Amino acid sequence: MSALLSVDDLCVYFRTEQGEVKAVDGVSFELERGEVLGLVGESGSGKTVTNLAFLGLLPRPPAYYPRGAVRFAGQELLHADERTLRALRGRRIAMIFQDPMTALNPYLTVERQLTEVLEVHERLSRRAARSRSLELLARVGIADPERSLRAHPHELSGGMRQRVMIAMALLCSPELLIADEPTTAVDVTVQAQVLELIRELQAERGMSVILITHDLGVVAGMAHRIAVMYAGRIVETATASALFARPRHPYTQGLLASVPRMDADRSAQLTPIPGLPPDLSRLPSGCPFRPRCPRVVARCEQVYPELIEIGPQHRARCLRLGEETPP
Amino acid sequence: MSDESLRPLLEVTDLAVSFPVRVGGGIWRKKRPLRAVDGVSFSIMPGETLGLVGESGCGKSTTGRAVLQLQRPTRGQVRFDGVELTALWRKRFGARVWSERLRQLRQQMQMIFQDPYASLNPRMTVEDIVSEPLRTFARLSAAERSRAVAELLVQVGLDPRFRRRYPHEFSGGQRQRIGIARALALRPRFIVCDEPISALDVSIQAQILNLLAELRRSLGLTYLFIAHDLAAVRYVSDRIAVMYLGKIVEIAPSTALCDNPLHPYTRALIAAVPVPNPQIERARKHVVVTGDLPSPLSPPSGCRFHTRCPIAIDRCRREEPALLPLTIAGSERLVACHLVREPRADTNSP
Numbered sequence A: 001m002s003a004l005l006s007v008d009d010l011c012v013y014f015r016t017e018q019g020e021v022k023a024v025d026g027v028s029f030e031l032e033r034g035e036v037l038g039l040v041g042e043s044g045s046g047k048t049v050t051n052l053a054f055l056g057l058l059p060r061p062p063a064y065y066p067r068g069a070v071r072f073a074g075q076e077l078l079h080a081d082e083r084t085l086r087a088l089r090g091r092r093i094a095m096i097f098q099d100p101m102t103a104l105n106p107y108l109t110v111e112r113q114l115t116e117v118l119e120v121h122e123r124l125s126r127r128a129a130r131s132r133s134l135e136l137l138a139r140v141g142i143a144d145p146e147r148s149l150r151a152h153p154h155e156l157s158g159g160m161r162q163r164v165m166i167a168m169a170l171l172c173s174p175e176l177l178i179a180d181e182p183t184t185a186v187d188v189t190v191q192a193q194v195l196e197l198i199r200e201l202q203a204e205r206g207m208s209v210i211l212i213t214h215d216l217g218v219v220a221g222m223a224h225r226i227a228v229m230y231a232g233r234i235v236e237t238a239t240a241s242a243l244f245a246r247p248r249h250p251y252t253q254g255l256l257a258s259v260p261r262m263d264a265d266r267s268a269q270l271t272p273i274p275g276l277p278p279d280l281s282r283l284p285s286g287c288p289f290r291p292r293c294p295r296v297v298a299r300c301e302q303v304y305p306e307l308i309e310i311g312p313q314h315r316a317r318c319l320r321l322g323e324e325t326p327p
Numbered sequence B: 001m002s003d004e005s006l007r008p009l010l011e012v013t014d015l016a017v018s019f020p021v022r023v024g025g026g027i028w029r030k031k032r033p034l035r036a037v038d039g040v041s042f043s044i045m046p047g048e049t050l051g052l053v054g055e056s057g058c059g060k061s062t063t064g065r066a067v068l069q070l071q072r073p074t075r076g077q078v079r080f081d082g083v084e085l086t087a088l089w090r091k092r093f094g095a096r097v098w099s100e101r102l103r104q105l106r107q108q109m110q111m112i113f114q115d116p117y118a119s120l121n122p123r124m125t126v127e128d129i130v131s132e133p134l135r136t137f138a139r140l141s142a143a144e145r146s147r148a149v150a151e152l153l154v155q156v157g158l159d160p161r162f163r164r165r166y167p168h169e170f171s172g173g174q175r176q177r178i179g180i181a182r183a184l185a186l187r188p189r190f191i192v193c194d195e196p197i198s199a200l201d202v203s204i205q206a207q208i209l210n211l212l213a214e215l216r217r218s219l220g221l222t223y224l225f226i227a228h229d230l231a232a233v234r235y236v237s238d239r240i241a242v243m244y245l246g247k248i249v250e251i252a253p254s255t256a257l258c259d260n261p262l263h264p265y266t267r268a269l270i271a272a273v274p275v276p277n278p279q280i281e282r283a284r285k286h287v288v289v290t291g292d293l294p295s296p297l298s299p300p301s302g303c304r305f306h307t308r309c310p311i312a313i314d315r316c317r318r319e320e321p322a323l324l325p326l327t328i329a330g331s332e333r334l335v336a337c338h339l340v341r342e343p344r345a346d347t348n349s350p
Helices: A047-054 A082-088 A110-123 A125-139 A147-149 A158-170 A188-203 A216-222 A241-244 A250-258 B058-067 B098-109 B126-137 B142-155 B162-166 B172-184 B201-221 B230-236 B254-259 B264-272 B278-283 B314-318
Strands: A005-018 A019-031 A036-040 A067-071 A093-096 A176-180 A207-214 A226-231 A233-239 A306-312 A314-316 B008-025 B030-044 B049-053 B075-080 B089-092 B095-098 B111-112 B190-194 B222-225 B239-244 B247-253 B326-327 B331-335
Touching: A005 A047, A019 A047, A019 A233, A019 B142, A036 A047, A036 A082, A036 A216, A047 A067, A047 A176, A047 A207, A093 A158, A110 A125, A110 A147, A125 A147, A125 A158, A188 A207, A188 A216, A188 B264, A207 A216, A207 B098, A216 A241, A216 B111, A216 B278, A226 A241, A226 A250, A233 A241, A233 A250, A241 A250, A241 B278, A250 B201, B008 B058, B030 B058, B030 B247, B049 B230, B058 B190, B095 B098, B095 B239, B098 B111, B111 B172, B126 B142, B126 B162, B126 B172, B142 B162, B142 B172, B201 B222, B201 B230, B222 B230, B230 B239, B230 B254, B239 B254, B239 B264, B247 B254, B247 B264, B254 B331, B264 B314, B278 B326
Parallel strands: A036 A207, A036 A226, A093 A176, A176 A207, B049 B222, B049 B239, B111 B190, B190 B222
Antiparallel strands: A005 A019, A005 A067, A226 A233, A233 A314, A306 A314, B008 B030, B008 B075, B089 B095, B239 B247, B247 B331, B326 B331
């Protein structure tokens, strides 16, 4: 009951001309205070939509929520009114996005964008807001905070923009930070810096973090727990160490076997996952991973597997979990 | 590759490409050259894959385009099979254009592009796209051409029955296969792969990497494989060249480069790549360099990496290090760093 965030059977469907698209279809997870959850999946797996839904950031219609509930610190979010959400967003729950260039307002200086948050949420004076903003810019590693305050987003480099966005998210000391592919748009040496910063800030403030990414390497060093999503559902969830040491769902195993990694033997062959990521408007019957699965059996066509407990904090959604095969 | 008597298929010497960029405004407005590629040299042996890595703006894609003469080099030579390509440009009506000789030679050198959404004409069918090079260069009857397209599609793992479809009917990975079929149409010997997997879903990337490796084996292709993803580059390349702000800072065999990087930038790059293993990850130090890339419009003096280098000394600020050979544990490599050479004190760059 002490979970900061609990998502229970969340469903997010979209009404489109092609019919109903089940972007998120029965996602449940809990997030403790101070916990970092990695949400891993490919484009269209529902990882971003899950989070946009409970922040009230999806236009309705076309989106609607046929089932499910999301509670944040005891408060129901999914059907909360805009005023309630507005009081939470940016203050107790903050989000950083993939592309800082489109997430920041190109017309406003960094100062205006940062101080506005504090003036609205904490009713600080311009002056107080300015000094708190300066402090945070320095904390996120911006060399000349005074100068950056006066800058417009286009005058900053990609890495600096990402830092400004992180500073903005942290202004009100949120309890939950949602980082949606925070390093996909930056180079690898800058990615290392941004991840390091998020890691430090999380530890220092005891924030909970949901880290959304397609990169298994990124979550490996960041997350305590990982949930792997496929076609709108969580197919496997475990602690980071268990998931990488003993992945049990064929999709997780497939992902791990198909990415080139620096620590592997160079002559080791990659084993691609055959086929294509699923088309959400035309999902196959039974298990959606069935057409690409190396362990498929006839039953997979009929049954959508439940998420089964297979170890301490380790659950996966596959009919063949009982039958052991070497990983 | 080990045969010393073999001549490189591609030899690039002191290649430079600069673009005029307008800076300032009003009366201070002027044009300044942006040196995207600034004196790059490397060679690739027949059948070899050279990986070219670096962060955005380092000039790796411009290098690939200049090798193929899609961009006219400002300086330097590109020898393909012994023929100097930069000398094959002609002046026509005041503009520089390819000569007929270059146009013919270029059949042997093709390119696979990054974005399979932008590099295929949405109004052409798969058959039109893949057969266009054949219509341009090969004198084939319609039936022969049709057979060739079918063979190419099979070769890249596509069903030839899809030939009448349009690019939008395919997924990203399938479109990349169409792009590869087009690149193979004229039976090239050399292909520049420019970030061929970075726009694809994770589960699809290995399919394309393996396809490229298989084609290389079966067709004896030579690749220049350009990417920012060091793990992918390591997987496909025999040797890797690392670029930083328009310069190559290190070239070495893949395993040697990744296991024992010598240049501080190569070290930083490798340290920054996360590994999908929590035990390793938690113990590793990822941030070796701080800050962002400097602007290529005004690159730092001396060694271009000195502003971010953890071990830079005064000399690095003043003097640009040359890319010099070094043999370590039997592997031959090239490094451009004063401090990597310093302990040996054998040669000093001018």
